[in-house]
Amino acid sequence: MRSQTISQKKEGISNSDLLFIIATVIFVLMYGFAIIRYPGSFLQFQTFFDLFSLNAPLIIITLGISIVMIGGGIDISVGAVTGLVTMCCALLLESGTGNIWGAMFLALGIGVAFGLLQGYLISYLDIQPFIITLAGMFLANGLLTTIHKDPINVTHVEFVALRDYEIVVPWLGTYNRLGNFIPLEIKLGTVVALALIVLLFVIMKWSRFGRNLYAVGGNSQSALMLGINVRKTKFFSYLLCGLLSGIAGFVYIMTTGAGNVGNASGFEMKAIAASIIGGTMLTGGVGNLFGSPVGALTLLTINELIRAAGVNSNYQAIVSGLLLYIFIVLQSVVVWLRGRGQFRLALPSWLVPVKKSS
Amino acid sequence: MNIVRLKARGSHLFLPLSVLAILIVINLIKGADYFSMTMINGALYGNIPNILFGASELVILAIGMTLVTASSRGQDISVGVAGAITSAVFVQILLGAGDITWLTILEGFLVSCVVGVLIGAFNGSLVAIFKVQPMVATLILFTAGRSISFMIDGKLSPVLANELTSQIGSVMPGVPIQTPIILTVIFIALVAVFLKTTNLRLYAETVGINEKAARLNGINPIQIKFFTYMILGVCCAVAGFIAVSKAGRHDSVNILKYIEMDAILAVAIGGNALSGGKFSISGSIIGAYTIEVLNRTFLRLEVETETIKAFKAVFIIILMVLASPVVREYIAKAKKKTGAGIEGGSAQKTGALHSSAASGPDAPAKKEV
Numbered sequence: 001m002r003s004q005t006i007s008q009k010k011e012g013i014s015n016s017d018l019l020f021i022i023a024t025v026i027f028v029l030m031y032g033f034a035i036i037r038y039p040g041s042f043l044q045f046q047t048f049f050d051l052f053s054l055n056a057p058l059i060i061i062t063l064g065i066s067i068v069m070i071g072g073g074i075d076i077s078v079g080a081v082t083g084l085v086t087m088c089c090a091l092l093l094e095s096g097t098g099n100i101w102g103a104m105f106l107a108l109g110i111g112v113a114f115g116l117l118q119g120y121l122i123s124y125l126d127i128q129p130f131i132i133t134l135a136g137m138f139l140a141n142g143l144l145t146t147i148h149k150d151p152i153n154v155t156h157v158e159f160v161a162l163r164d165y166e167i168v169v170p171w172l173g174t175y176n177r178l179g180n181f182i183p184l185e186i187k188l189g190t191v192v193a194l195a196l197i198v199l200l201f202v203i204m205k206w207s208r209f210g211r212n213l214y215a216v217g218g219n220s221q222s223a224l225m226l227g228i229n230v231r232k233t234k235f236f237s238y239l240l241c242g243l244l245s246g247i248a249g250f251v252y253i254m255t256t257g258a259g260n261v262g263n264a265s266g267f268e269m270k271a272i273a274a275s276i277i278g279g280t281m282l283t284g285g286v287g288n289l290f291g292s293p294v295g296a297l298t299l300l301t302i303n304e305l306i307r308a309a310g311v312n313s314n315y316q317a318i319v320s321g322l323l324l325y326i327f328i329v330l331q332s333v334v335v336w337l338r339g340r341g342q343f344r345l346a347l348p349s350w351l352v353p354v355k356k357s358s
Numbered sequence: 359m360n361i362v363r364l365k366a367r368g369s370h371l372f373l374p375l376s377v378l379a380i381l382i383v384i385n386l387i388k389g390a391d392y393f394s395m396t397m398i399n400g401a402l403y404g405n406i407p408n409i410l411f412g413a414s415e416l417v418i419l420a421i422g423m424t425l426v427t428a429s430s431r432g433q434d435i436s437v438g439v440a441g442a443i444t445s446a447v448f449v450q451i452l453l454g455a456g457d458i459t460w461l462t463i464l465e466g467f468l469v470s471c472v473v474g475v476l477i478g479a480f481n482g483s484l485v486a487i488f489k490v491q492p493m494v495a496t497l498i499l500f501t502a503g504r505s506i507s508f509m510i511d512g513k514l515s516p517v518l519a520n521e522l523t524s525q526i527g528s529v530m531p532g533v534p535i536q537t538p539i540i541l542t543v544i545f546i547a548l549v550a551v552f553l554k555t556t557n558l559r560l561y562a563e564t565v566g567i568n569e570k571a572a573r574l575n576g577i578n579p580i581q582i583k584f585f586t587y588m589i590l591g592v593c594c595a596v597a598g599f600i601a602v603s604k605a606g607r608h609d610s611v612n613i614l615k616y617i618e619m620d621a622i623l624a625v626a627i628g629g630n631a632l633s634g635g636k637f638s639i640s641g642s643i644i645g646a647y648t649i650e651v652l653n654r655t656f657l658r659l660e661v662e663t664e665t666i667k668a669f670k671a672v673f674i675i676i677l678m679v680l681a682s683p684v685v686r687e688y689i690a691k692a693k694k695k696t697g698a699g700i701e702g703g704s705a706q707k708t709g710a711l712h713s714s715a716a717s718g719p720d721a722p723a724k725k726e727v
Contacts, residue, residue, distance in 0.1 A: 074493070132678060134623065135670075135672075135674040136671065137619075138668070139667070142665055142666065142667030146664050273497055273501060282491040314509055317501055321502025324501060328484065329490075331490075333488070
């Protein structure tokens with residue numbers, strides 16, 4: 001009871017939650033529109049989970065980039081690292097010496113290595129994150145093309161079994177045109193992505209590291225004065241982001257089953273866009289990790305909608321840009337309005353408008 | 359005191375210049391004929407002209423990027439895309455004009471400049487009025503821009519097959535220097551004159567260092583930011599014009615690809631803080647040429663094209679570590695320790711070194727506040 005009264009006294013909701021709610025509402029509205037417009041395809045659960053399955057790597061990368069952005073940094077190497085991981089795993093599996101566990105460790109190792117390097121340089125040597133992660137992107141790209149240039153299709157038996165493994169949910173399915181019941185199938189990548197979303201949300205919300213990171217991102221000076229180890233916190237955020245790109249790389253190859261130079265190229269900008277749509281702000285300190293997958297799904301849904309409408313594929317990029325524009329302006333206006341609201345509280349008491357409910 | 363100040367001010371050029379010197383030494387070790395130039399068909403060719411030729415777009419974009427970085431404390435990542443759009447417009451006007459004369463080229467160029475200014479105004483409005491982080495604001499155009507340019511092209515890659523534009527892209531008859539180099543020099547001169555005659559430099563630095571203080575001093579930060587973005591738009595238009603003239607055809611997918619990263623890198627190598635504030639255009643220009651020299655050095659050392667990016671990354675990381683405030687401070691401290699016993703002028707020198715270390719990439723903003 002006591003905690004309830006305390007929470008009631010708190011003023012409204014935080015910026016993080018507000019932006020997250022806006023993103024969610026828009027996603028639901030958009031998906032609702034999609035269902036009304038194309039009931040045949042979007043009404044199926046399979047379509048929704050396919051969005052998840054096929055884009056699990058992007059969602060995982062988005063999580064990583066959101067964490068870094070909450071800490072007030074930026075990481076543009078994630079896409080290239082993911083691509084590098086897929087190629088290395090494919091090579092290892094095809095060389096005949098490695099097994100799935102080896103590939104998994106390799107993936108995590110590469111991710112952690114990049115995270116360590118970038119995290120150390122950015123947080124302990126105070127170098128601008130953009131430049132270092134840009135160098136990281138060049139490095140990963142260069143290594144990728146040095147290691148192997150041609151696409152590799154993995155034929156490792158156990159891996160193929162893992163790739164094709166799908167979790168069947170018999171009670172959620174659809175009838176096709178012939179009236180046959182098709183159960184819902186979910187790829188393993190979806191499970192990984194979902195587990196990571198929940199885990200990271202918990203970490204960011206309730207762990208010491210997560211709270212420290214919000215503080216550091218909001219204002220690193222005051223965080224330092226509060227006794228938070230700013231450098232260490234930043235370092236761990238980049239490490240976590242690197243680790244997540246490693247995981248994303250493994251999930252990527254688990255989904256497509258091939259190593260290719262073009263794998264995950266351009267993902268960094270997509271992830272940043274998804275993160276922003278999901279309510280994370282590049283200035284740091286604001287963001288909700290549930291928002292990141294919502295942002296990614298919003299972007300993907302709009303692309304699916306355009307594909308379903310059958311118009312020129314160039315419109316996909318343009319509409320994505322337009323969507324981003326709307327979100328960015330909306331966020332800016334919302335934050336500005338709230339900032340003005342807070343300013344009003346500083347006025348003399350007789351000028352403050354009386355609120356009815358707490 | 360004046361000398362000390364000068365030294366502190368000139369120290370930002372030390373890094374790019376020393377890097378450039380090291381690269382040239384490496385090139386000379388590889389082959390002593392590095393500086394040799396030959397006349398082919400009445401124009402100079404050789405390593406130096408090629409570097410100047412190759413870096414022309416990058417230099418122009420780096421100039422605009424420096425201004426934007428200084429005033430808005432962030433970078434524009436849509437410069438390559440903006441150049442693609444403006445050059446698409448330029449090509450469409452030329453193709454629509456029928457026969458191509460200097461007048462139609464000028465007309466097309468001016469219209470593309472207007473488009474560039476519009477793009478700059480779009481980004482600038484988001485950054486200045488809506489207070490969006492520059493990188494986020496320009497991400498919009500970055501996402502959508504290539505498709506827009508593709509649609510202006512009409513889904514083809516139109517070819518510019520005529521005398522005049524190919525002269526702009528390579529050599530004019532009777533002039534021994536390639537035209538893009540001349541255009542770049544003219545552009546740099548114009549910017550230099552502009553910055554000398556107006557207060558833009560001071561205003562942009564003020565806004566970048568402390569926006570609120572700038573406002574209290576009667577400078578409108580919104581206007582200044584807006585204006586720097588519009589200048590960057592013009593830079594994009596010029597760069598796009600040169601790029602499309604060089605290539606002879608407009609390929610929306612590949613024109614000015616990844617140049618935004620190089621432009622930001624040029625600004626950073628030039629000793630400018632990416633967090634805004636004081637800036638040095640000459641540093642950025644040297645930085646841009648350094649990047650081009652670096653790329654060509656790798657080619658000259660016969661590094662495989664696939665591996666170049668990795669080497670470039672290692673190079674950038676080493677460079678940034680050397681330039682990082684922590685390492686600089688460490689070096690300055692070490693120097694102060696060793697120079698403690700020496701009196702007079704050298705003591706002043708170490709003081710200057712120390713202050714230059716303090717005004718490293720990240721420090722100026724803090725120092726001024």
